[in-house]
Amino acid sequence: MSARFAEKVILITGATSGVGRASAERIASEGAKVILAARGQEAGHALEAEIRTAGGExxxxxxxVRMESEAAKLVRQAVSRYGRLDGAFNNVGAPTTMGPITDIDSKAWHAELELNLSSVFYALKYQIPAIREYGGGAILNNASTCAVGAYPHTAAYDAAKHAVLGLTRSAALDMAEAGIRVNALLTGGVDTPLTRRLATMHPTLTPEESWHEQVAYQPVGRMGRPEEIAAFAAFLLSDETMFITGAALAIDGGMTARL
Known part of the structure; x- marks a missing residue:
C-alpha cells in the first residue's frame, strides 16, 4: 500500500463501524495519523489498538458530534495530539425515524437533523479553521444518494442529506481560495451493520423481506462493500484530487442513474 497520506492527520467521524471503520483502516494503512471519533468507547479503543497492531497510527x-462543544473539542484534541489537521471525513449519520411524513413528530424531526445535518455544520465550523491554519486540505461529507433523491418513509433523513449537499457546496465556494476542498460522497446501498439494522425498522416488511428488497433495488445486483467506499474516500481526501471541490461524487452501484 502507498504512503500518500504520510505525515497527514485525518479525522473520521462515525469511525468504529461500517464505512467509517473501513475508511480509517484504509487511510491509516496509507500513512495517515487518524483520529477516530465515535460515541462507543469500547469499539473505539479496540479499533485504535487494531490499527496500531497493523503498523498504523x-x-x-x-x-x-451532534453537540457543538463536542465537535469543537474533537478538533482541539486532534491538533493537540498530532500538531495539525489536514483532512476530515464527516461520515456519521443514519436514518433514525421511518414512516410516512405525517407520522413524524417534531422531536423525531429535530433529532434526525441534529444527527445528519447539524453534526456536519459543527464539523465544518471547527475543522475548516484548523485545516486552513496548516496550509489547506480536504473535507469529505457522507451525504448518501438521499442528497439527490428521495425514498419512501425517510422524509427527515432525505431532507437532512439534501441540506448536507447544499452545505458542502457553500463551504467549498467559501474555502476555494484558501486551498480547502469540500466534497460530498453519495453512497448507495452498502452492506454494513447499520444497513442490516435498518432492515429491521421497515414499517411493513419483515427484516428478511426488507433486505432482499434493498439488494434487488441495486442496479448492479448486490450491495456495496465498506472497503469499496473506503478506497474512494481515501482517493478524494488525497492530494490526487486537488482540482475537485464542491462536487457530489457517487459510489452507488448505479442508483443515482435511476433517480
Whole structure:
C-alpha cells in the first residue's frame, strides 16, 4: 500500500463501524495519523489498538458530534495530539425515524437533523479553521444518494442529506481560495451493520423481506462493500484530487442513474 497520506492527520467521524471503520483502516494503512471519533468507547479503543497492531497510527476520541462543544473539542484534541489537521471525513449519520411524513413528530424531526445535518455544520465550523491554519486540505461529507433523491418513509433523513449537499457546496465556494476542498460522497446501498439494522425498522416488511428488497433495488445486483467506499474516500481526501471541490461524487452501484 502507498504512503500518500504520510505525515497527514485525518479525522473520521462515525469511525468504529461500517464505512467509517473501513475508511480509517484504509487511510491509516496509507500513512495517515487518524483520529477516530465515535460515541462507543469500547469499539473505539479496540479499533485504535487494531490499527496500531497493523503498523498504523490512530487515536480514538470519544465524541458526540451532534453537540457543538463536542465537535469543537474533537478538533482541539486532534491538533493537540498530532500538531495539525489536514483532512476530515464527516461520515456519521443514519436514518433514525421511518414512516410516512405525517407520522413524524417534531422531536423525531429535530433529532434526525441534529444527527445528519447539524453534526456536519459543527464539523465544518471547527475543522475548516484548523485545516486552513496548516496550509489547506480536504473535507469529505457522507451525504448518501438521499442528497439527490428521495425514498419512501425517510422524509427527515432525505431532507437532512439534501441540506448536507447544499452545505458542502457553500463551504467549498467559501474555502476555494484558501486551498480547502469540500466534497460530498453519495453512497448507495452498502452492506454494513447499520444497513442490516435498518432492515429491521421497515414499517411493513419483515427484516428478511426488507433486505432482499434493498439488494434487488441495486442496479448492479448486490450491495456495496465498506472497503469499496473506503478506497474512494481515501482517493478524494488525497492530494490526487486537488482540482475537485464542491462536487457530489457517487459510489452507488448505479442508483443515482435511476433517480
Amino acid at each position: 490512530a487515536t480514538f476520541v470519544a465524541a458526540d
